[in-house]
Amino acid sequence: MNANEILDQIEQIFPHAQCELHHQSSFQLLVAVVLSAQTTDASVNQVTPGLFAAYPTSKAMAQASVSEIESYIRRIGLYRNKARSIHDLSLVLEEEYGGQVPCSMKELMSLPGVGRKTANVVRSVAFDIPSFAVDTHVDRVSKRLGLAKPQDTVEKVEEKLKRKIDRNRWNQGHHDMIFFGRYLCTARNPHCDACPFVKICRKDKLEAYKQKK
DNA sequence: ATCCCGAGGG
DNA sequence: CCCTCTGGAT
Numbered sequence: 001m002n003a004n005e006i007l008d009q010i011e012q013i014f015p016h017a018q019c020e021l022h023h024q025s026s027f028q029l030l031v032a033v034v035l036s037a038q039t040t041d042a043s044v045n046q047v048t049p050g051l052f053a054a055y056p057t058s059k060a061m062a063q064a065s066v067s068e069i070e071s072y073i074r075r076i077g078l079y080r081n082k083a084r085s086i087h088d089l090s091l092v093l094e095e096e097y098g099g100q101v102p103c104s105m106k107e108l109m110s111l112p113g114v115g116r117k118t119a120n121v122v123r124s125v126a127f128d129i130p131s132f133a134v135d136t137h138v139d140r141v142s143k144r145l146g147l148a149k150p151q152d153t154v155e156k157v158e159e160k161l162k163r164k165i166d167r168n169r170w171n172q173g174h175h176d177m178i179f180f181g182r183y184l185c186t187a188r189n190p191h192c193d194a195c196p197f198v199k200i201c202r203k204d205k206l207e208a209y210k211q212k213k
Numbered sequence: 214a215t216c217c218c219g220a221g222g223g
Numbered sequence: 224c225c226c227t228c229t230g231g232a233t
Contacts, residue, residue: 021229136230
């Protein structure tokens with residue numbers, strides 16, 4: 001079973017996999033993705049309504065104080081780093097990009113608090129540019145399904161997925177693997193009884209590798 | 214390699 | 224209680 005066939009199977013189980021972070025603009029998407037680091041999107045969606053009501057645009061966010069932003073997002077993890085990142089990146093958007101979110105990898109990754117994963121998600125969801133963001137779910141699922149090796153870095157996993165999956169399926173495939181990892185192939189207690197990939201699964205090998213390390 | 218860091222699930 | 228959640232900067 002090749003990578004495209006694996007996606008076919010996942011899409012039978014999850015026909016409507018998509019971005020679940022609530023947002024109404026590319027700026028709001030960027031902020032929501034920064035907030036989503038090491039945090040469930042359900043938690044992010046609890047704080048963004050209040051945050052975006054107070055500061056809907058990069059201009060408003062840049063004019064807010066970091067402590068004011070903190071007060072809206074204190075419920076989620078890493079809130080001090082995130083408040084600082086959101087404020088500072090809004091300032092850069094206003095001063096360097098005329099209030100527009102850039103779409104190149106180089107420009108996105110130069111923003112404070114924005115790394116390769118966040119940049120890939122923004123490019124994929126906001127600009128519909130073929131990308132493959134590798135987060136904790138995509139990394140785990142790729143290694144369990146044998147699309148990458150246990151020792152591969154996230155950059156290596158991204159490279160292998162892009163090579164093995166048709167380009168026109170990258171953006172949807174990302175969300176397919178997120179849903180599969182979030183709702184079926186979970187980190188703890190995966191639902192192997194309902195999984196179509198038990199024959200090819202390398203979960204045990206992945207865990208053995210982690211033990212040695 | 215370490216730090217950040219609250220909430221929800223098992 | 225411990226683990227995990229669409230990571231990034233140092």
